[in-house]
Amino acid sequence: MAKKIYLNGQLVSREEARISVFDHGLLYGDGVFEGIRAYDGRVFRLSQHLDRLYESARAIALKIPLTKEEMEKAVIETLRANELKSGYVRLVVTRGEGDLGLDPRNCREPNVFIIADKIELYPEELYRKGLELVTVATKRNIPEAIDPRIKSLNYLNNILAKIEAGLQNMPEAVMLNKDGYVAECTGDNIFIVKDSVLVTPPFYVGVLAGITRETVMEIAREKMGLVVKEEVFTRFHLYNADECFLTGTAAEVIPVVRIDGRQIADGKPGKITNQLMKQFRELTKNEGVEVY
Ligand code: PXG
8 A cells, every 4th residue: 555645745644645625636627647657666658658747737738836857756756655666656736726616727736646556457367368348339538629638637538438338247448439430448548450560549539649559559660560550440440350459557468359249350369469468568677767
């Protein structure tokens, strides 16, 4: 359990880490966050996570009261204070305390907090056998309303999709965009493999710019010599894919073997997926900002 929480420049106990009920992060979901992982004393792709955090903040006109360098130090400090070598870091910046009106001009100062804790790993069996997905009726937010590239505290869109999957006893949901193109899952990006080419939806479909997505595209191109395309596709392409997998900070690379009751290829995790899983895990051991 997390012992020390970073809260606005100080490391405090769990009991002391409290935020006002007037914080607009809570009242309106007005804020941004990051989910980051540390592997054996190294923080994976920290600068990419911080870049995304600051871009999300800028998109919602939220000025983070720390420089990126200060934020990087704060993340490392928090991991050290919790004596964690491997784990999960949740970095949150809220609009701060305001009044009972949504106008952010009444919020004087953002609240910044960082939680470092053990990561709840998915059962290893899922990586060997693969996941089953179901397409849900809830569409991914349209970029013209709330751009899914903003990693904001307002996750109701994804939570509704997760609820729908859960009602069907399915572990994860495929979300389409308003035009019916495949977008992403509730907390992971999606890829298909067809004729040895990797395809993932482009940003304009309405997806989060996943750091794991980016890492996997890099591994596929540079280490495996594969062609990777960012192209729109539909459920037809999902059902007829040779392989399918999801990417995300928590899940890393996880195979998908069944979608909407259709078996994908032979129903077993694909060869390229297995190689990517291995290469990804290798990379997490060899790069990252050192904590100790
Ligand atoms: N799409 C969405 C909607 C996400 O929320 C991803 C894709 C994958 O992005 P990364 O950068 O992680 O490869 C996410 C990531 C959590 C949690 O605790 C959520 C995410 C990541 C880590 C933890 O719910 N979402």
